[in-house]
Amino acid sequence: MTVAFLGTGLMGLPMAANVAGAGLEVRAWNRTPDKARPLAQHGATVARSPAEAAEGADLLVTMLADGPTVEAVVTPEVLGALADGAVWLQMSTVGVEHTERLADLAAGAGVPFADAPVLGTTGPAKQGALVVLASGPEGALDRGAAVFDAVGSRTVRLGEAGAGSRLKLVANAWVLAVTQGTAECVSLAQALGVEPNAFLDVIAGGPLDTPYAHVKGEAMVAEKFPPSFPAGLAAKDARLVLEAAGDRADLAGIRAALAHLEETVRLGHGEEDMAALFYACRR
Secondary structure (H helix, E strand, O other): OEEEEEOOOOOHHHHHHHHHHOOOEEEEEOOOHHHOHHHHHHOOEEOOOHHHHHOOOOEEEEOOOOHHHHHHHOOHHHHHHOOOOOEEEEOOOOHHHHHHHHHHHHHHHOOOEEEOOEEOOHHHHHHOOEEEEEEOOHHHHHHHHHHHHHHEEEEEEOOOOOHHHHHHHHHHHHHHHHHHHHHHHHHHHHHOOOOHHHHHHHHOOOOOOOHHHHHHHHHHHHOOOOOOOEHHHHHHHHHHHHHHHOOOOOOHHHHHHHHHHHHHHHOOOOOOEHHHHHHHHOO
8 A cells, every 4th residue: 555645744754654664665755855865774765746646646644834835736736646546544633624734635636535633642643542533424434544543542433534534633722731831830839939840740640630730831841852843833823723612612721722823923932832821821
C-alpha cells in the first residue's frame, strides 16, 4: 500500500515516520522540503510536489496547518493522480466549515473521504500513541486502518464525515480551558506570593488533579516552552472552536484563552508551546 503524506511539521513528521515504520510505502511532501528530508532515513521518498507524491497512491493523508492550506495543496490534479479506489484521510484540524468544503472537493473528484483528526501532541505522535477520531464511510475507514493503527493507540469511529472534526473541537476546547486555567492559577499564586509548585503539589493525586495541568504548569513555572502544541496553532484552533459554537454556547474561557494566545503571538512567542500564554496572563 502506497501512502502520499502531505505535511511533515511537528506532528506530520513523526506520524509519517510511523507509517513508514509499519511497512507502508510513503511518499512525503512538505512546503518546506527540509522538514520532509529526515523521512528518507525511514525509507520514505521525499516528493517534489503534492501531485508527485499522490501519483498512483492508495491513500492520501493530509496533515497540514489549517483548512485554507489543505484546500490550496489538494488540487483536482492531486486527487486525479491517485490510484483507482484511493481514499483521502484528512487528519488536519480544520474545523467544521472546511471539513465540509474538503468533503465536497473529494466527492467532486470521486475520492472517498475520511475526516480523521487526531488527539495528542508531539510526544504521543512520536510514540504512535495518538487517538484517531475517524469519521466517514466504513469502507474508507477500513481502507485507512493501516495508517490509523500506525499513528495511534486507539481509533474511535464516529459515523459520517464531519463527526471527527466536531469532537476534535470539543476536545481542543478542554485543552485550551485547562491551559488557560493553569496559567491563571500560576499567575495568581505568584501575585499572592505563593510558590506555584505548592499549588501543583496540593492538587496532585486528588479529584482536582489532571496530568495536563502539571505538564503545562511546570513549563510556566520554569518559563521554558519547547513546542508541543505551538501557540500560533492553538490560537487557530481556538478560533475554530468559537466559530463552530457561534451563538449557541457561551465559551468565555475559550475567548480568554484566544485573547491571551493572540497576545502571546504578538509578543513573539507564537512558535513556542501554547503554555507560553502564561506571558500574556501574568501582569
